[in-house]
Amino acid sequence: MKFLSDSALERLREGAEAPDLGGTRYRLLERIARGGMGVVYAAEDENLQRRVALKVLDVPGSDGDLANRLIREARVLAALEHPGIVPVHDVGTLADGRVFYTMKFVEGRRLDKYIESVISIPDRLRLFLRICDAVAFAHARGVLHRDLKPANVMVGPFGEVLVMDWGLAKILRPADSDASRVADPEATIFEKPNQPATSGDVTQISAVTGHGTVMGTPGYMSPEQARGDVEHLDARSDIYSLGALLRFLLTGKPEGTTAPDKSLAAICAKSTATSPAERYPSVQEMALDISRYLDGLAVGAHRESVFEKVGRFYRRYRFFILLIAAYLAMRVLILLFMHR
Amino acid sequence: MNKVLLGLLLGALLGAIDGGSAWFTPAVRAQLAGIIFGSTIKGLIAGVAAGIFARKVNSVPLGILFGLAVGFVLAYIVAYMQHGYYLEIILPGSIVGMIVGYATQRYGAAATPATR
Numbered sequence: 297m298k299f300l301s302d303s304a305l306e307r308l309r310e311g312a313e314a315p316d317l318g319g320t321r322y323r324l325l326e327r328i329a330r331g332g333m334g335v336v337y338a339a340e341d342e343n344l345q346r347r348v349a350l351k352v353l354d355v356p357g358s359d360g361d362l363a364n365r366l367i368r369e370a371r372v373l374a375a376l377e378h379p380g381i382v383p384v385h386d387v388g389t390l391a392d393g394r395v396f397y398t399m400k401f402v403e404g405r406r407l408d409k410y411i412e413s414v415i416s417i418p419d420r421l422r423l424f425l426r427i428c429d430a431v432a433f434a435h436a437r438g439v440l441h442r443d444l445k446p447a448n449v450m451v452g453p454f455g456e457v458l459v460m461d462w463g464l465a466k467i468l469r470p471a472d473s474d475a476s477r478v479a480d481p482e483a484t485i486f487e488k489p490n491q492p493a494t495s496g497d498v499t500q501i502s503a504v505t506g507h508g509t510v511m512g513t514p515g516y517m518s519p520e521q522a523r524g525d526v527e528h529l530d531a532r533s534d535i536y537s538l539g540a541l542l543r544f545l546l547t548g549k550p551e552g553t554t555a556p557d558k559s560l561a562a563i564c565a566k567s568t569a570t571s572p573a574e575r576y577p578s579v580q581e582m583a584l585d586i587s588r589y590l591d592g593l594a595v596g597a598h599r600e601s602v603f604e605k606v607g608r609f610y611r612r613y614r615f616f617i618l619l620i621a622a623y624l625a626m627r628v629l630i631l632l633f634m635h636r
Numbered sequence: 637m638n639k640v641l642l643g644l645l646l647g648a649l650l651g652a653i654d655g656g657s658a659w660f661t662p663a664v665r666a667q668l669a670g671i672i673f674g675s676t677i678k679g680l681i682a683g684v685a686a687g688i689f690a691r692k693v694n695s696v697p698l699g700i701l702f703g704l705a706v707g708f709v710l711a712y713i714v715a716y717m718q719h720g721y722y723l724e725i726i727l728p729g730s731i732v733g734m735i736v737g738y739a740t741q742r743y744g745a746a747a748t749p750a751t752r
Contacts, residue, residue: 619738623650623731630724631660 380430539567639744643687651679707733
């Protein structure tokens with residue numbers, strides 16, 4: 297009797313998992329990634345003749361909590377039209393009963409891989425500012441991401457930054473946000489009992505998160521999110537994640553390290569303060585501090601000593617100061633030459 | 637501050653300081669007021685020229701070169717009229733031109749379009 301190899305079994309499993317796209321305008325190309333609740337495939341939109349990314353649930357059925365979550369994720373994304381947020385094209389149910397949605401196929405690299413080729417700190421900060429733009433936009437629309445981390449940010453071939461995977465997003469203001477208007481709150485209510493955070497990459501998902509539910513990524517999720525204090529989550533929870541992400545961009549680790557510059561270290565520390573009240577009140581204010589740092593100005597998170605002020609002034613006006621110094625040196629030389 | 641105004645103010649200031657340095661040369665100390673006035677005007681002209689250039693051409697190296705050239709030409713004219721002190725007048729005058737050329741490119745604000 298001959299046994300199948302592991303790779304052959306894996307291929308068989310993938311074949312069995314592959315969604316049935318019959319009756320849709322999409323043609324399956326290849327599997328890209330597996331997420332917490334489904335698989336993302338590359339597919340071709342045969343009507344428009346373009347590549348799309350197709351996210352499909354593992355399990356059939358369009359009325360379960362996972363199906364509701366996927367539909368809700370698609371609707372939240374559809375309401376967040378921003379250059380820094382991946383756009384959704386379509387949502388529906390396949391012939392095999394699985395819920396899917398299609399979105400822009402992003403040809404790029406994950407931030408944690410891309411950043412290896414970006415050496416300059418200012419370039420990394422400018423990249424970070426573009427992530428802040430997208431997150432600030434979502435916050436303005438009343439949506440929290442709740443899983444900001446390098447693996448959920450893609451950088452395209454032209455340097456475009458896209459914040460991905462809004463599967464854990466939380467709608468903050470049900471009454472007035474665009475995102476909430478498209479989502480059906482009745483269809484997405486689902487609660488899970490209290491569970492502690494695990495050390496895995498993503499811990500837990502649910503359609504609408506009940507109080508006590510823990511989800512997110514250790515190292516990037518805020519303390520209140522790790523406690524499952526869902527009712528009290530606000531923009532400052534994402535600011536914590538952004539602070540951890542910033543620290544990753546500067547040091548290669550989301551926590552336990554100190555940024556190479558005092559001002560940047562202070563920005564990281566303020567963003568990832570244990571108490572939300574001590575963090576930046578909004579993403580815009582955090583981005584403003586980063587912009588001020590890039591412009592050679594003092595940042596709000598750090599009170600400078602006189603020496604630090606002088607050093608920063610010198611760095612900002614270095615060439616001008618050197619020109620003046622050259623002029624004065626030349627003047628002294630001329631005087632010495634004349635009085636020789 | 638817009639580029640022309642920055643060039644004008646910085647050129648005049650550096651020109652006045654440049655002229656004031658003549659105090660260290662006892663032979664010309666009696667004409668100090670005239671030297672300061674002339675040097676200020678020279679710096680002012682160089683500054684305005686560098687400011688106008690910075691409005692048209694957005695390049696720090698070209699701005700420095702232009703400032704150097706204008707400073708050199710103006711200082712040469714002054715030295716020629718003085719019949720001497722070529723090095724003492726041309727060298728600082730050229731560097732002042734460079735400084736103004738750099739400053740107008742680097743720190744001058746671009747003109748904003750008028751709004752109705």
